[in-house]
Amino acid sequence: MDSPTLPQALAALRAELVEAVPHEAAEWLEATLGWAADADWESSFAVATRRVGRGALPVSGMPAADAARVLLLHAADADLATVTRLYQQGDAAERRAVLQALSYLHLGPEAVPLVEDALRTNDTRLIVAAVGDYAAAHLDQHQWRHAVLKCVFTGVPLTAVSGLATRTDAELLRMLGDYAAEREAAGRPVPEDVGEVLAAQPPHQPQHPQEP
Amino acid sequence: MRIFDPHIHMSSRTTDDYRAMRDAGVRALVEPAFWLGQPRTNVGSFLDYFDALLGWEPYRAAEHGITHHCALALNPKEANDPRCVPVLAELDRYLRKDSVVAVGEIGYDSMTPAEDEALAAQLQLAVDHELPALVHTPHRDKVAGVTRTVDVVRESALPTERVLLDHLNETTVAAAKDSGCWLGFSVYPDTKMDETRMVRLLREYGTEKVLVNSAADWGNSDPLKTRRVGEAMLADGFSDDEVDLVLWRNPVAFYSLSGRLDLGERPERDDYAGNVLRRGAPADS
Ligand SMILES: [Zn+2]
Numbered sequence: 208m209d210s211p212t213l214p215q216a217l218a219a220l221r222a223e224l225v226e227a228v229p230h231e232a233a234e235w236l237e238a239t240l241g242w243a244a245d246a247d248w249e250s251s252f253a254v255a256t257r258r259v260g261r262g263a264l265p266v267s268g269m270p271a272a273d274a275a276r277v278l279l280l281h282a283a284d285a286d287l288a289t290v291t292r293l294y295q296q297g298d299a300a301e302r303r304a305v306l307q308a309l310s311y312l313h314l315g316p317e318a319v320p321l322v323e324d325a326l327r328t329n330d331t332r333l334i335v336a337a338v339g340d341y342a343a344a345h346l347d348q349h350q351w352r353h354a355v356l357k358c359v360f361t362g363v364p365l366t367a368v369s370g371l372a373t374r375t376d377a378e379l380l381r382m383l384g385d386y387a388a389e390r391e392a393a394g395r396p397v398p399e400d401v402g403e404v405l406a407a408q409p410p411h412q413p414q415h416p417q418e419p
Numbered sequence: 420m421r422i423f424d425p426h427i428h429m430s431s432r433t434t435d436d437y438r439a440m441r442d443a444g445v446r447a448l449v450e451p452a453f454w455l456g457q458p459r460t461n462v463g464s465f466l467d468y469f470d471a472l473l474g475w476e477p478y479r480a481a482e483h484g485i486t487h488h489c490a491l492a493l494n495p496k497e498a499n500d501p502r503c504v505p506v507l508a509e510l511d512r513y514l515r516k517d518s519v520v521a522v523g524e525i526g527y528d529s530m531t532p533a534e535d536e537a538l539a540a541q542l543q544l545a546v547d548h549e550l551p552a553l554v555h556t557p558h559r560d561k562v563a564g565v566t567r568t569v570d571v572v573r574e575s576a577l578p579t580e581r582v583l584l585d586h587l588n589e590t591t592v593a594a595a596k597d598s599g600c601w602l603g604f605s606v607y608p609d610t611k612m613d614e615t616r617m618v619r620l621l622r623e624y625g626t627e628k629v630l631v632n633s634a635a636d637w638g639n640s641d642p643l644k645t646r647r648v649g650e651a652m653l654a655d656g657f658s659d660d661e662v663d664l665v666l667w668r669n670p671v672a673f674y675s676l677s678g679r680l681d682l683g684e685r686p687e688r689d690d691y692a693g694n695v696l697r698r699g700a701p702a703d704s
Pocket of ligand 1: 426428451453524634636
């Protein structure tokens, strides 16, 4: 059952996943996505890794189980209560899948607490998943800047941050500039990607501030 | 020497310990659920702990190239506390998780009726979830405790071949071996077993179905005791292959009974579109 509204990115992901996994797993996936609108798809969500394996997809690099779970959440059109429960009761991989799926679901900003929860951890698997399109769309400017700083402090490359080019403002540049100065004062290297952001938009020449 | 520590409480250890373990040859471990060093006062305290065993600890371990799985359960000590017992109702959803490879540690502490109930209920949970069980044997009144533990296991629907009896010693190994269970030994600096006595038992009872762990926890313990046992075995004339059997293949075989043990590459560590490749930036957030 192909959802007529399957976004292009998910359609590509689904094709890549079906192609990459063994025949049996692909059949399971097609069947379980077909039921997702009604039946007990949450059981499929739980066992996804055991069904499609631990491997990563060849093109996107996404773990196959993450892809399967994101597709399931979308096919089920999971609501806020459901994603919240699956996140709270999930292990790290399940939580990561929920975070990655948020931007494909019919959710407004109500799921921001899940992103905030992930950003409170020091688990980079969760932090990477938390700073995607959903965060770019719904975190307020203060939260979003701190999400970027969290990436910097936990070693998550800034390429993981959605909307970096459009949401970077003078205040974030000031924060990154201070961070770079603190690193230099301590005789430590400034991460390359931080240096690149600063070089592109030096903090002493602020762009148009975008206070929320 | 590749080492699988089949019973170690990493949440009570520092990140330095992970580094030292990796340097000593530890590549995989199982962390069974136990207490917090002081009594829990509510079920939520278990849930946060289980979440850590499914999230943060595997992450911390992976940072040092160690694969982390866990066993989950209501521990014997807290099975006696009515504030804790309701966690039994929460275990069902946790035991479905990918990195859970056993129910444990369960068993007896003071051999009370409450412990009887928790043990029987959790052996049944192991059956329901097709998991093996890690069964702690009591430190006080140990010989009687092992006999009673084996009786309860026999009365359960879980075959003894799917049970690991842990914290065994000279006085309990024979009964445990007769039961058909797997045999676990915790090697400690000054309690439980030490490496010299461990080698003696391996000489006497053989290496089959024997697992050695450091159990390292809040007490005086040493997460490198598995390595010390391997060295003591070699010094005593055991072959590299026998050391590998005890320190790697036996724990792999036991936890593989879950069908969930995964010692392969973790895509999320290194390959995920470069996303989680660390830049070597400070991690002191
Ligand atoms: Zn223990």
